[in-house]
Amino acid sequence: MSSSSTTRHTPHQGQPYPGPGRQRTPGAYRLVRTAPAPLVPPQLDAAQREVVDHTGGPLLVLAGPGTGKTTTLVESVAARMERGADPERLLVLTFSRKAAVELRDRMATRLGGRRPPQATTFHSYCYALIRAHQDAELFAEPLRLLSGPEQDLAVRELLAGQIDLEKAGLGRVGWPDELRACLTTRGFADEVRAVLARSRELGLGPDALARFAERVGRPDWKAAAGFLAEYLDVLDLQGVLDYTELVHRAVLLAGSVTLPAYDAVYVDEYQDTDPAQVRLLHALTRSSTGAARTASVRGGGRATGGSTVVAFGDPDQSIYAFRGADVNGILDFPAAFGGGGVQVLRTSRRAGAELLGATRLLTQRMPLTRLPSDKVRAHRELAAARDGGRAEAYTYPTASAEAENIADLLRRAHLEDGVPWQDMAVLTRAASSLPSLRRALTSAGVPVETDAADTPLRHEPAVAPLLLALRAVA
Structure with a gap:
């Protein structure tokens, strides 16, 4: 509710509600619109x-x-x-x-x-x-955006399908021989996703990417151009877009x-x-x-x-x-x-x-x-605009030693200097390091609150044991 619609609860004092035959009872409340509080503009330099x-x-x-x-x-x-x-x-x-x-x-x-x-x-x-100018005859349903995991799955399934087509002699993409053993790996799928995204951000279509690959002598990029054409065809058939394709189409x-x-x-x-x-x-x-x-x-x-x-x-x-x-x-x-x-x-x-x-x-x-x-x-x-602040640098031989010493610094700041826990923060370079750091801090008695947006689903405390059990059963 905006500031102009702020509500205030006031006792009725026994007066009737507006409208025929409606009586208020003691202890009831009514909503009254209040004027927004005046805002003093900030002082600008x-x-x-x-x-x-x-x-x-x-x-x-x-x-x-x-x-x-x-x-x-x-x-x-x-x-x-x-x-x-x-x-x-x-x-x-x-x-x-x-x-x-x-x-x-x-x-x-x-x-x-x-x-x-x-x-x-x-x-x-x-x-x-795109929704405002979407062709109603071609797209009966609104375009749907692919999430990151959905795009990863789509790329990996297409790569796996290309292996089956090549075995049957029907392959269209033609990956270099030294890359075919990598087609089913997650790392290769991530690399392909990156090439597709950078190509569309630069405004390159499959033909332009193929010409560029021939000019610089990169057969792997030429194969990626063929894969891009197939990938875009699949997206159009399914009526979905990934985020880079969304901006490119716009x-x-x-x-x-x-x-x-x-x-x-x-x-x-x-x-x-x-x-x-x-x-x-x-x-x-x-x-x-x-x-x-x-x-x-x-x-x-x-x-x-x-x-x-x-x-x-x-x-x-x-x-x-x-x-x-x-x-x-x-x-x-x-x-x-x-x-x-x-x-x-x-x-x-x-x-x-x-x-x-x-x-x-x-x-x-x-x-x-x-x-x-x-x-x-x-x-x-x-x-x-103010004094204060301090920057210190520490180096440690291992990641575990680093996490333990971070926990020690935080505990000392809280117990010896009286710094509240909510006034401390730990920044990491990658979300993948959050689980191990969270374990180290929790073991040392440091309360931890992690932003859910920064934690991959597979690393959530409730999800990781389930995935481990499924892997063990498989």
């Missing part, structure tokens, strides 16, 4: 204010951790609506469902009951776009239909976008530019030079390359969007001076050659 006051054209905002990136985005949307913008002509795109929910909640709270603009993920936007569709015209498009976590998502953003901004130019000509004014797209991101935090994210998207933003400006949020409100100094030692080794050097320098030399 000069760099944030420049972003909020930006009115037209592309803008890249370099925002390090704790610099108020989300606050600045929300205030930018609120300021544009206060200047009379229609929320239906504003679009906010982000990387994850969790981030989209947070943005929607914060914008709704900031706008005090007014309808906020659409805030969604790239994939949700693509799905809605980009193709954007070139043949009239997209909604937006006055401004805001993109959060831009460093996590892949090439297909960047192409979709170009299509959205081209549509908005055309609509703005048409409206300007009809009104007797001068056509604007470019659409408003504001991208927030930090190239130093680009960590999803294994999912197809390409840091070149944010590095090429000024050139790709017609010489857009670059603004830097310069104050870190989360990390103390010592932590910022430690991160600076790392980022200095990461070149960012395609962005203005003065902007990069300002981005990496953040001013700390």
